[in-house]
């Protein structure tokens with residue numbers, strides 16, 4: 001039996017990616033919409049074979065408790081609103097899939113994990129790139145030994161934001177700049193492909209004077225992360241650069257590259273060894289469909305999701321350290337954290 005989702009927040013991502021993905025998924029179906037603008041919600045409901053009765057305002061959210069067909073709530077709101085809605089969903093006994101970044105800081109993210117645990121509901125961070133065959137192939141290349149000893153990793157995720165009024169440019173809503181929005185993909189995927197937590201970070205940030213887009217947030221963050229075994233990763237993220245989305249893992253014997261690495265589709269993987277450059281092709285899939293199906297199956301089977309809330313907290317811990325290093329100009333050592341990989 002399929003799992004019914006209520007989607008909270010009807011922005012571009014919801015309308016163009018998430019609703020189509022839920023509607024074409026194998027294990028989920030679209031049951032309800034939650035919005036600040038009822039008219040917009042009703043129009044979207046009608047376009048997706050729902051009725052006006054399936055649309056709720058933020059204030060009516062708790063009425064979902066009466067809907068037994070809604071088992072999962074997908075939070076797709078500005079980052080600072082995640083905690084409130086995750087906790088409200090948990091109090092209703094609904095399982096929660098929450099967009100990245102999990103929150104705007106470590107304390108709020110941890111409170112969300114605790115609230116879901118206490119309520120006995122599952123919490124998953126929507127890290128779509130951990131549900132693609134290409135990213136798993138990179139991880140496999142690292143873990144199978146095909147690359148030899150891994151030495152260095154580099155990754156860029158950047159684009160240009162134009163609107164200084166957008167919530168993404170406000171610290172209060174976003175909790176940071178490009179790092180928490182798109183740089184988080186580089187961070188999260190490097191932790192995923194290595195299966196290791198960084199030991200230290202060293203960072204630099206740029207905030208151009210007089211550009212209203214960067215009155216509160218940074219334009220760019222560049223950071224280095226050190227891992228066990230002398231592996232070093234170099235990453236850049238920016239809201240003022242051409243679209244770039246790359247990942248490269250270089251080992252002693254071979255290297256593996258994804259370019260683009262974090263787009264919604266058409267990722268291109270190249271594995272170069274001493275013989276040749278291999279470009280394997282993968283069957284068509286939908287990243288968002290894979291993540292909503294995974295969470296639906298976890299709910300049915302009572303399993304912890306592959307990217308639980310704790311995975312979101314882990315990234316917040318590293319991002320805090322990156323901002324601290326950029327502020328102080330000093331390398332920041334990270335506390336030894338239990339490696340998630342060991343527990344799943």
Ligand code: NAD
Pocket residue numbers: 008009010011012013014035036075076077078079099100101126128167181
């Ligand atoms: P968006 O600006 O399109 O807005 C999402 C929803 O929040 C809309 O319904 C909007 O009405 C509402 N909203 C916006 N500003 C608000 C405000 N100030 N007060 C109340 N409601 C407001 O945002 P988005 O791009 O859909 O991002 C939402 C979340 O999804 C973010 O956490 C973002 O990081 C994440 N996201 C993830 C991906 C991905 O690939 N996984 C892509 C885009 C966004």
